[in-house]
Amino acid sequence: MKKIGNSVSNILCCSLAGTAMLSMVGCKEKTEPQKPMNVLFIMCDDHSYQTISAYDSRYINTPNIDRIAADGVRFTNSFVANSISGPSRACMLTGKHSHANGFTNNKSSFDGAQQTFPKLLQAQGYETAVIGKWHLTSDPTGFDHWDILIGQGDYYNPTFIRNGEKVQREGYATNVTTDLALEWLENGRDSQKPFCLLLHHKAPHRTWMPDTCDLELFADTEFPLPETFYDNYEGRDAAAGQRMSISKDMDLVYDLKLADKENEIHSNPGLEAAGRAIYNKMDSAQKAAWDAHYDRVISEFKAANLTGKALDEWKYRQYMRDYLRVITSVDRNIGRVLDYLESKGLMDNTLIVYTSDQGFYMGEHGWFDKRFMYEESFRTPLLMRLPGGVKGDIPAMVQNIDYAPTFLELAGASVPQDIHGCSLLPLLQGKEWQPNREALYYHYYEFPDEHAVRPHYGVRTEKYKLIRFYGDMDKWELFDLSEDPNELHNIYGKQGTEQLTDSLKTILLGLQKQYGEEEYIESAAVDEK
Ligand code: SGN
Ligand code: CA
Numbered sequence: 259m260k261k262i263g264n265s266v267s268n269i270l271c272c273s274l275a276g277t278a279m280l281s282m283v284g285c286k287e288k289t290e291p292q293k294p295m296n297v298l299f300i301m302c303d304d305h306s307y308q309t310i311s312a313y314d315s316r317y318i319n320t321p322n323i324d325r326i327a328a329d330g331v332r333f334t335n336s337f338v339a340n341s342i343s344g345p346s347r348a349c350m351l352t353g354k355h356s357h358a359n360g361f362t363n364n365k366s367s368f369d370g371a372q373q374t375f376p377k378l379l380q381a382q383g384y385e386t387a388v389i390g391k392w393h394l395t396s397d398p399t400g401f402d403h404w405d406i407l408i409g410q411g412d413y414y415n416p417t418f419i420r421n422g423e424k425v426q427r428e429g430y431a432t433n434v435t436t437d438l439a440l441e442w443l444e445n446g447r448d449s450q451k452p453f454c455l456l457l458h459h460k461a462p463h464r465t466w467m468p469d470t471c472d473l474e475l476f477a478d479t480e481f482p483l484p485e486t487f488y489d490n491y492e493g494r495d496a497a498a499g500q501r502m503s504i505s506k507d508m509d510l511v512y513d514l515k516l517a518d519k520e521n522e523i524h525s526n527p528g529l530e531a532a533g534r535a536i537y538n539k540m541d542s543a544q545k546a547a548w549d550a551h552y553d554r555v556i557s558e559f560k561a562a563n564l565t566g567k568a569l570d571e572w573k574y575r576q577y578m579r580d581y582l583r584v585i586t587s588v589d590r591n592i593g594r595v596l597d598y599l600e601s602k603g604l605m606d607n608t609l610i611v612y613t614s615d616q617g618f619y620m621g622e623h624g625w626f627d628k629r630f631m632y633e634e635s636f637r638t639p640l641l642m643r644l645p646g647g648v649k650g651d652i653p654a655m656v657q658n659i660d661y662a663p664t665f666l667e668l669a670g671a672s673v674p675q676d677i678h679g680c681s682l683l684p685l686l687q688g689k690e691w692q693p694n695r696e697a698l699y700y701h702y703y704e705f706p707d708e709h710a711v712r713p714h715y716g717v718r719t720e721k722y723k724l725i726r727f728y729g730d731m732d733k734w735e736l737f738d739l740s741e742d743p744n745e746l747h748n749i750y751g752k753q754g755t756e757q758l759t760d761s762l763k764t765i766l767l768g769l770q771k772q773y774g775e776e777e778y779i780e781s782a783a784v785d786e787k
Contacts, residue, residue: 307617309581336637381671404420405420414430477579484622499731511524515552613641618634660680660693664683667686698767702719
């Protein structure tokens with residue numbers, strides 16, 4: 259793929275680029291009135307860029323998701339502001355970092371009275387809808403139509419809340435969510451208005467339950483272990499203290515579906531019971547398909563009697579198989595949506611976005627889950643297809659707070675001053691772009707939680723990352739990403755890094771001031787050990 263856009267050499271600031279775009283739209287309207295571009299914002303939950311073939315072809319082929327990239331752009335340096343579901347969604351809706359939108363962790367409730375891009379698009383004449391995972395506790399606001407899963411939602415026979423009414427639906431969540439989206443596109447919306455549809459799948463969230471038709475895929479695939487699978491976390495105390503290890507924390511019955519009929523396999527009692535309860539919620543046909551697959555896996559597992567590294571590696575491979583089966587269904591359903599848009603002539607006036615609420619560990623560092631500011635979970639896939647826009651790779655460092663201003667600028671709406679993010683539209687149009695920030699700011703707050711990731715904030719430049727973990731530990735980490743892309747060597751406090759550390763702390767403090775969160779670094783300044 260060719261490279262386009264470069265944040266370093268640009269001279270225009272974000273707001274100036276925005277002004278240029280608005281005047282361009284204004285000029286166009288004089289001669290040729292056009293309906294504003296539709297927005298189809300597709301997001302999956304926990305979809306790693308490692309498992310999208312447009313990014314990485316080691317594990318799976320995702321031909322349909324790749325169609326978006328092939329005809330549009332692939333952001334190669336796309337990041338989130340807070341690597342966890344609810345907070346990430348709140349950042350996207352508001353274009354603001356977590357402390358400013360108030361949804362800092364998954365236990366929060368979103369203040370639906372605040373400004374969001376769907377509300378601003380409604381004011382601009384758009385018809386808006388959210389279908390699928392919502393995860394913000396309070397009811398959606400700013401949507402003409404909403405049909406959301408409750409909390410995380412179930413993979414099989416999920417209950418939705420449709421505009422306030424509970425509806426239980428038979429079938430597999432990714433198929434059902436796609437059906438609902440297609441139904442709204444076909445019959446539900448006002449076709450006189452431009453639309454903005456948030457199609458947000460629950461897949462591939464834990465516990466990675468495949469559709470019955472995909473259960474036999476990858477059955478014989480022996481995935482190579484990631485380079486850092488046996489990381490010993492030396493020099494990284496927060497990494498050592500997590501509870502998201504495939505070896506120690508991935509549950510045989512709950513995560514890996516070894517709920518044997520003989521009741522001989524036992525794991526964490528709470529998780530084991532939850533695993534058996536999930537199975538019991540399926541209907542008889544679903545159970546039969548499930549048994550036809552997992553009963554064989556269970557008997558082979560029992561016969562192998564694995565221990566130690568052999569057991570760890572079996573768990574990793576079983577996790578990969580289920581996760582990739584779930585992605586196969588996601589990709590097939592994205593294909594259905596793209597085919598629909600093509601058949602209705604909507605490809606020429608719809609911006610299509612594909613992303614995830616964060617990245618995910620596919621065994622790197624020995625982990626599943628996310629939360630850390632380390633690369634695999636700080637990054638997130640981002641593909642966009644803008645009709646008439648450029649094609650290829652965009653290497654600029656972008657963040658999920660940038661989506662809201664992008665959609666607003668595309669719609670011809672002005673971008674409110676209090677939005678932290680920066681519109682990506684100039685990048686999509688091949689224009690010069692310079693973000694309104696010196697580097698990326700990150701802050702994860704949720705602690706204590708089931709995976710024991712300590713709260714932390716940090717800054718990332720193109721070459722370096724500085725992180726401060728706080729709470730029940732007070733530790734800094736510094737990585738030279740060009741020398742150490744796997745972030746195994748914490749060089750914080752090492753001789754010769756003093757100047758670099760000072761300058762990164764200055765950038766960090768500057769960002770915290772810019773975003774109005776400086777109290778964190780002020781308390782951090784006490785610790786200069
Ligand atoms: C659930 C999962 C966790 C996961 C969080 C947050 N446990 O609690 O493994 O980290 O969601 O995920 S589970 O037993 O319920 O599957 S998030 O993407 O929704 O933020
Ligand atoms: Ca998630």
